[in-house]
Amino acid sequence: MQYLEGRKYVVQAIFLAVALVFATRLFYIQVLDGSYKLAADRNTLQRIVQTPYRGLIYDRKGQILVQNTPVYDLMVVPREVKQLDTLRFSQLLQLPLEEVREGLQQARKFSRVKASPLVQNLSTQELAAIQDNLIDFPGFSVKARMARSYNTHTMAHALGYVGSITPKLLERPQYSKYQPGEFLGITGLESYYEDQLMGRRGVQYRMVNVRGIEKGAFRDGEYDTLSVAGQDLHLSLDSELQAYAEKLMAGKRGSVVALDPKTGEILAFVSAPMFDPEMLSGKGMGNRYMELLNNPEQPLFNRPLMATYPPGSTFKLINELVALQAGVVTPNTPFACNFKLVRCTHRHEPPSNVGIAIKQSCNPYFYQVMRATVLRGRSSNRFEDARLGLGEWRRQVMKFGLGEKLGVDMGQEKKGLIPSPEFYDKHNGYHRWTYRTVYSLSIGQGELGITGLQMANVMATIANRGWYYTPHFVRGIGSGGPLPEYQVKHTVGVEAQHFDAILPGMVSVVDGNGGTGNNASLADVGISVAGKTGTVQNPHGDDHATFAAFAPAQDPQIAIVVFIENAGFGGNSAAPLAALVIEKHLRGKIAPWRHRWEEWLPGPADRFIKRRRY
Known part of the structure; x- marks a missing residue:
């Protein structure tokens, strides 16, 4: 009897324990855990996300470029x-x-x-x-x-494209606001200004029955939020000028960058070869993207921002300005055209001043200008002297926005390279190099790496006599202006008088008798162009051609750099192309007798020189 009484308590304890477990679980489900409530809500509530209209994109004249x-x-x-x-x-x-x-x-x-x-x-x-x-x-x-x-077939590299968000991106915290299947900017301005263009999503809650049929708003829309359309972008790019520059670059590899030096606004931005922006939108976009990606000409490569080359003779302008500011030369300092120092590609009398040296693009002259800057009268064959002087030279050169990102409103920008003493220590060995190791920097060759955008900004700086605004594509967001960082003036630490000293030489490059850039002259239509030609040595094939300029020389409204791969001497191909873009911007049209240039430019460089005689 006592045994049965004990079993009764055991059974009661078991039932009590089971009841306690069930009660605890029920309390957790009903009070603590909201997942079941959410599941029940989903059977009666439907959450609808409203994707806002993406902001539109306009050019500088108000022409719509990208719409929905x-x-x-x-x-x-x-x-x-x-x-x-x-x-x-x-x-x-x-x-x-x-x-x-x-x-x-x-x-x-x-x-x-x-x-x-x-x-x-x-x-x-x-x-x-x-x-x-x-x-x-x-x-x-x-x-x-x-x-x-x-609404345009141009400026694909600047505009960028919009694509579907990938599962990998969805795993990142910064993309938590996106849902599968939604689109976002992948490259270019579409990517950089994604937050402004995308707007703000709205949410609606709708009552539905068990069959999913909508029965009206939940609590009269008390918890609904309205979507907010994205902000429009108003670009500084001139679509007409851009189309013309792309036409001139057809069949070439290279870049054209044109700026308004007074504002830093980018007027034209060409990366050749080009492609139609429509190729990266709509059905079948993935297949077309792969075609562009596998194209050996690399049309997706954004050359003005990502391709770094030695600048060639255009860099001589920077070396001269640094030397003038350091006080190691004057505008009237003469140097002999000494072939024993470095070969000169032009036969001429010894330059008696900097203007003549720029016009003739004398290599030995600028070799000696940079040597005076780096060595400051010290020994030319001492490592310690070259190392100290090169460091000082580099710090001044980098103030021109070289060797670092300018901060343009677009991703993928490359820094380029202004080599430091540590660079040569690593590649040549500590105490194993002198000025003779680095002299090629004096003529824009050697280890230098500069992008087209950076060189265009240098020309804007020279045009402004020593200052620049960070180059940018967007002059207005919504009803406002550009981002504040593009309204800050940067100075390069060179006095205005030194820029005035090199200006006559730059003008004579184009308009002077025997100047290396005569093919860019627009004197016949009353436009004075200040410029500098460049021919960049290329160990992998034909030399690259470049030309940097601004106009009008006394009141600059456009600064431009043209870089054409494997096109030879810069005065033959890059200079006339730049002149056409300058004239198009300043006059709105091209002189009838210069329309023939448009036909000659796509061919070999020597075709232009031969035909111009007629």
Whole structure:
């Protein structure tokens, strides 16, 4: 009897323990854990995210460049797909069977319960062809959105493109506000100004029944938020000038960058070879992207920002300004054209002053200018002297915005290279180099690396007599102006009088008798151009051609740098191309007798010289 009494207490204890476990679990589910409540809410509430209109993009004259066009995405929730006839479905979509299967597999990999895009960028006509048949395919739905469309066939490298967010990006905290299938800026201005262009999403909550039929707003829209459209971008780029510059660069590899020196606004930005921005939008964009990526001419490579080259003789201007500021030379300092120091490509009398040296582009002259700057009268064959002087020289040169990122409003910008003493210590060995090791820097060769944008900014600095604004593409965001950092004036630490000293030489390069840049002369239409030619040695093939200039010389309104790969002497090809762009900007048209240049430019460099005689 006592044994039975004990068993009764044991059974009661077990029932009590089970009841306690159930009660605890029920309390946790109903009070502490909100997931079940959320699951129940999802059966009665539908959360609809409203994607705002992406901001539009205009050129400097108010012409619309990029706008929004309605397109449709076919979405799939894998868990809801039942007994799918894949063959019939692929025929309906007019897609390869394997492509449909791969898309479904990717959707399952992402999530079995969340919607993700299977086919994107369907046009209205393509949607109409499949919409009536979707009722036979549970788990699939159509989502409308706005896609980018273009009113221009130019400036693809500047504008950039918009693409679908990838699963890897979604894992990063900074992209937590995006959802699968949404689009964002990938490159160019679309990427840099993503936050301004994308706007702010809105959310609506709708009551639905068990069959998913909408029954109205939840609590009269108390928790709804409105979407806010993205801000428009107003660019400094001139679409007409850009189109003309791209036309001139057709069939070439290289870059053209033109700035307004008084504001830092970029007027033209050409990376050749070019492509139509429409290629990276719409259905089939992925295939077209791969075609561009695999093209041996590398049309996706943004040359003005990413390609670094030795600047050639255009760099002589910087060396002269640094030497003048250091006080080691004067505008009237003469140097012999000594071939024993370095070869000179031009036969001429010894330069008696800096103006003549710039006009003749005398290599031995600028060899001695830089030696005077680096050595300051010290021994030319002592490591210690060269190392100390090169460090001082480099610090002054970098004030021109070289050897570091300028901070333009676009990603992928390269710093370039202004070699330091430590650079030569590493490559030549400590105590194993002297000025003779680095003399090629005096004529813009050797280890120097400068981008087209950086050199254009140097020309803007010379035009302004010693200061510049950071180059930028956007002159207005929404109803406001550009970002504050593009309204800060930077000085380079060289007095204005030294810029005045080199200006006559730059003008004589173009308009003087026997100047190396005579092919850029616009004197016949009353425009004085100040410029400098450059021929960049290329160990992999023909020399590169470059020309840097600004105009009008006394009241500069445009600074321009043209760089053409494998085009030989800069005065033959780069100089006349720059002159055409300058004239187009300043006069709005090209003199009739100069239209022939447009036809000659795409050919070999010597074609221009031969035909100009006629």
